[in-house]
Amino acid sequence: MDTMRDRFAPVVSRLLDEDPRVAVVLAAIGTDGFAGAARHHPGRVVDVGIREQLLIGAAAGLALTGLRPVVHTFASFLVERPFEQVKLDLGHQDAGAVLVSAAASFDWPAGGYTHMAPGDVALLDTLDGWTVHVPGHPDEAETLLRHAVAAGDDKVYVRLSVQANGQAQPVDGEHFLTVREGRSGVVVAVGPMLDAVLAATEGLDVTVMYATTVRPFDGAALRRATETAGTDVVLVEPYLAGTSTAAANDALADVPHRILGLGVGRRELRRYGQVAEHVAAHGLDARSLRERIGGFLGAAAARV
Amino acid sequence: MTDVTLTHTYTYADLPGLMGLMTGDEKHGPAATSTLDVLWVLYDRVLRVSPESREDPERDRFLLSKGHGPMAYYAVLAAKGFLPVEWLPGFGSYDSPLGHHPDRTLVPGAEIGSGSLGHGLPIAVGTALGLRAQGRDEPRVWALTGDAELDEGSNHEAIAFAGPAGLDRLHTVVVDNASATYARPGGIAARFEAAGWSALTVDGRDHDALYAAFTAPHPGRPHVVVAQVEPKSI
Numbered sequence: 001m002d003t004m005r006d007r008f009a010p011v012v013s014r015l016l017d018e019d020p021r022v023a024v025v026l027a028a029i030g031t032d033g034f035a036g037a038a039r040h041h042p043g044r045v046v047d048v049g050i051r052e053q054l055l056i057g058a059a060a061g062l063a064l065t066g067l068r069p070v071v072h073t074f075a076s077f078l079v080e081r082p083f084e085q086v087k088l089d090l091g092h093q094d095a096g097a098v099l100v101s102a103a104a105s106f107d108w109p110a111g112g113y114t115h116m117a118p119g120d121v122a123l124l125d126t127l128d129g130w131t132v133h134v135p136g137h138p139d140e141a142e143t144l145l146r147h148a149v150a151a152g153d154d155k156v157y158v159r160l161s162v163q164a165n166g167q168a169q170p171v172d173g174e175h176f177l178t179v180r181e182g183r184s185g186v187v188v189a190v191g192p193m194l195d196a197v198l199a200a201t202e203g204l205d206v207t208v209m210y211a212t213t214v215r216p217f218d219g220a221a222l223r224r225a226t227e228t229a230g231t232d233v234v235l236v237e238p239y240l241a242g243t244s245t246a247a248a249n250d251a252l253a254d255v256p257h258r259i260l261g262l263g264v265g266r267r268e269l270r271r272y273g274q275v276a277e278h279v280a281a282h283g284l285d286a287r288s289l290r291e292r293i294g295g296f297l298g299a300a301a302a303r304v
Numbered sequence: 305m306t307d308v309t310l311t312h313t314y315t316y317a318d319l320p321g322l323m324g325l326m327t328g329d330e331k332h333g334p335a336a337t338s339t340l341d342v343l344w345v346l347y348d349r350v351l352r353v354s355p356e357s358r359e360d361p362e363r364d365r366f367l368l369s370k371g372h373g374p375m376a377y378y379a380v381l382a383a384k385g386f387l388p389v390e391w392l393p394g395f396g397s398y399d400s401p402l403g404h405h406p407d408r409t410l411v412p413g414a415e416i417g418s419g420s421l422g423h424g425l426p427i428a429v430g431t432a433l434g435l436r437a438q439g440r441d442e443p444r445v446w447a448l449t450g451d452a453e454l455d456e457g458s459n460h461e462a463i464a465f466a467g468p469a470g471l472d473r474l475h476t477v478v479v480d481n482a483s484a485t486y487a488r489p490g491g492i493a494a495r496f497e498a499a500g501w502s503a504l505t506v507d508g509r510d511h512d513a514l515y516a517a518f519t520a521p522h523p524g525r526p527h528v529v530v531a532q533v534e535p536k537s538i
């Protein structure tokens with residue numbers, strides 16, 4: 001299967017053809033995919049080199065002239081390194097952009113911690129007005145990229161990863177989907193976590209929801225799900241554990257509830273290796289998830 | 305949209321009085337006025353932007369990157385009719401649009417909000433790129449920085465990119481009040497020149513010299529004017 005990132009340049013190149021407002025800003029990463037588009041639209045494909053503060057600042061300037069910048073590099077260099085530019089040049093200036101990251105939490109484990117960004121979504125959560133898409137399949141990435149670019153002058157983050165589910169879901173850029181219905185708990189799987197969550201909850205009497213747009217958080221959908229499945233909620237996120245716990249808590253503020261937030265741990269592993277090894281090390285493989293989800297929900301969730 | 309009606313035309317001589325509405329004193333030290341002459345010459349003689357054209361895509365853009373001590377900026381914007389003189393006495397108060405650092409969403413005519421140093425020039429680079437991408441070759445983009453502001457590395461990402469990228473609509477004026485840390489004489493212009501910019505250094509209080517430097521031709525290259533004023537601390 002191709003990756004989400006394989007779809008990125010072709011999709012955005014088509015958007016460059018279709019919409020004269022679209023501009024692409026790169027910082028030496030992902031430039032090959034845009035070689036053709038750069039020839040067709042030389043002014044609207046910009047590579048600023050290894051300069052990530054300029055990457056965001058220049059995107060803001062493009063936006064202030066009326067363009068719709070699509071900005072891409074690894075998550076650690078897109079959100080973390082130039083965070084003040086994200087906060088001020090986009091947020092404070094009231095300028096929109098679509099930030100599209102690659103490498104996610106540990107897409108390149110052999111690259112080590114410098115190329116891991118499990119905290120990207122949590123960091124954006126300190127800011128107002130960001131839409132966050134976390135696709136779980138290349139087809140979904142394509143759909144969500146189109147939604148992101150079409151979202152007026154909104155600030156949108158699209159988190160691409162090599163981790164993916166086997167099947168695409170009909171995502172709409174807004175709502176959670178109900179994938180399975182049960183009566184003894186709600187498990188929300190975010191993006192690439194769905195396959196592992198479905199395997200982990202096989203035979204359990206739980207509702208499984210699938211979230212690819214996590215900000216704004218579809219609290220209404222979660223709330224509806226708890227009406228039949230009860231208010232024990234597990235969140236399984238492919239980035240920092242607990243990132244959406246506050247959002248889920250807000251959605252259920254007026255009812256007694258419990259929330260377990262699963263995801264990538266804070267502790268730096270200092271390990272290389274393969275993605276699957278890091279998934280397991282953070283307890284996000286199907287077996288570990290089943291143990292942790294089962295332990296949290298207790299006997300009631302076990303189907304008779 | 306704020307309706308601004310000028311009762312009379314303000315001149316350079318009115319600026320200390322306008323600043324006095326914010327500071328409570330018509331006498332101002334060099335730090336408060338370091339940008340005053342540069343701003344006046346730009347708005348009075350160079351920039352093609354007015355209160356009426358401040359939303360026009362073809363306008364010149366002025367980005368005040370050094371947002372510290374914006375009294376001179378507000379005074380010039382008021383003198384030129386972008387904002388009402390009546391706003392000035394409220395400077396810094398809760399209900400005032402005029403903060404100790406400007407906010408573009410509150411100040412008519414302010415292209416950017418600033419305060420954190422090192423943000424204006426990268427945004428100016430993007431503005432120049434955006435205008436070029438849309439075939440708007442007329443508007444000129446100006447960013448004002450301080451010499452100490454250039455200590456921030458983000459500026460150097462912008463400087464190093466803009467020269468080789470040939471952004472000839474991009475201009476920077478560096479108000480040099482010798483406040484940088486670990487500065488070397490002539491270092492500012494040299495760094496811009498090394499990145500392929502056209503560079504001129506002038507007396508930041510001499511209006512004709514400023515005007516000549518601001519309007520000097522610089523085909524194919526961005527242009528920097530280093531405007532030297534009195535040292536911040538003597």
